[in-house]
Amino acid sequence: MTTLSQVAQHAGVTSATVSNVLRQRGKVGEETRARVLAAVEALGYRPHLTARALAEGSAPTLALMVASIANPFYPEFALAAEQAARQHGRFLIVCNTNDDPDIGRAYLDQIAGTLSDGVLVMNAKLRVDDLKMTQRRGAPVVLGMWEKPHEPPGLPCVAVDFHLAGALAARHLIALGHRKIGILFGGGASCIHSERERGFHDALAELGHSDAVVRIMHVHDSVEGGLSAGAEMLADGLVTAVFATNDLPALGMLHAAADLGIKVPQQLSVIGITDIQSARQARPALTTVALPTEQAAAMSIALLLELIANPSLGSPMRTAEAPQLVVRASTAVVPKRRLKRRSD
Template identity: 50%
Template sequence: MNSKHFTPAVTIREVAEDAGVSVMTVSNVLRGRGRVGEETRRRVLEAVARQGYRPNLTARALVERKAPTLALMLSCITNPFYPEFTLAANLSALKYERHLLVCNTDHEPDRGTSFLQQVAGSLSDGVLVANYGGLPIEELRALQQRGIPVVISVWELPDEPPGIPCVTFDSKGAAKLAVRHLVELGHRRIGAIIGSRKNGIHSARYAGYQEVMRETKIRRLASDERFTEDSFDDGYRAATDLLSSRPDLTAIFVSNDLPALGVLNAASDLGYSVPHDLSVVSITDIVPARQSRPGLTTVAIPTAELAEKGIGLLIDLMNGRATETTVIHTSAPKLVIRGSTAAPASISN
């Protein structure tokens, strides 16, 4: 059996001995501090390269009381939106020479609470929360009151800030774009599948749907609506139930892409041809929405911008350039038309 051999980590003292300087001089060179001559700097950097030295970031954080990391809290890493958000947030953090510690609460508040207690203010200088990370807003406010910088991104209620610095987008406007698209195609029998409770995280999207239906005087029945969880399987089940009881619907507005992809599968299994028999429109524009067949018509939200501005706001908050009431708005959502929507058959034929 082959055994693995591990080389002990090189210490800063060993680098100093190799370069013939003090430990403090090596530290100053690596941090870009103090007055160090060019010849000495060259010897230190050559010794660092020769020894393969890597700084102990945890030890540095304890000594300097400044962590090299930022914490990111997500509620469900299996939702394709969050990996896209995390990638953009990480790239933004790297520009500030920071790394991300990611916590997936999996909708378990206790898990998020434990993460914050262990990480916030010690291993990380601040916390970026996507949506609200599955935690009560009050708990995030309490963390802020302890002096820990906290920012919420993907906040969906621009007119109702959470009392915590946030980055927001017009989720109600996104829903209105989606539903108006169906109306403009000629649909008048429009159902809705909302990936939360009525007053839950998608409440503004539901309000946008309601507003367009009122404005256009299209009859809206409670039997045309389903409230479920924000997942593929729940979207599938909700659509199966809705279409089985209301087979006359010609279109469905879904509050998020992931359940909308479940709707496409349910429609196919029930014998509907999308978009000839049924149009489906949604919100977000995750990668699978572009890969589905037919492609999912959706309203794209500025995912990368939400992540980048969230990191930027967190850095500003940590440096005293933002306050607890700072609200940053992102660019407007945009309708992306793909193959899942078309005029109803009664008009197109």
């Protein structure tokens, strides 16, 4: 690997002059600058970003920590965040914690403040204390798509109104006449999806249909989770609609209905939350409540850069646009007859 010293020797200048040319700082004559750039090109020199970060105490990169890169939502968020970071001349490192807080803490210890100037955290199951410790070490932390705008986390964040997202789903199903609704609660009883479910129940109460939920199942936040719950949720033909707190279990419910010979939306309506690409590609296409993913990603990167430039900002909370109902082919008016399985 070519070194800075070799470039300097080839160009007949000092290493400091090469550094000034590459970073576009200091006063360097045009002839000297051209000679240095020619040497860089001839030798194929590339700056060693890690060494530069350690030497200068700053890095041209930002880190994005996600719970599971296997969840298609996170690549979509990461793409938007990477585009926003690149517009500001930054690189984005994506760190997958695989739902393991120990891996997340290791990333914080090894990357934050060294390889990365700041960290954007997306549901990585890290304790607030761990994130605050990272801040005290000089690496700003931003929570992306915080789900409770009414409860600031004590850390900088970009919030999305997930309570409203759940409420929009409830209002849609009630408007279609559904009064026997099942809920797929993705991620388990203690999951952050609780705000989405609370919004769903609150909207039902406001509409005078608190008793419309007849079945609730806690499932893994995945297509497989919705698929495996389908047989039990739909076994007796009681429910006419299913609300999933995320698109993935909702897509799994579409598969389960197909396996049971239940037609969507003629016999069963299904609605999710997020509006991932797969929701648009499903057949039938999934009705969902779209989140402002791209905007939230861009706002999160912008806030992180603000904190890097001005650490005294404290813990601001910025709020993204409201979620929006997107009606597609998986919901319809309540069926006149109870669901029947193909075997019936």
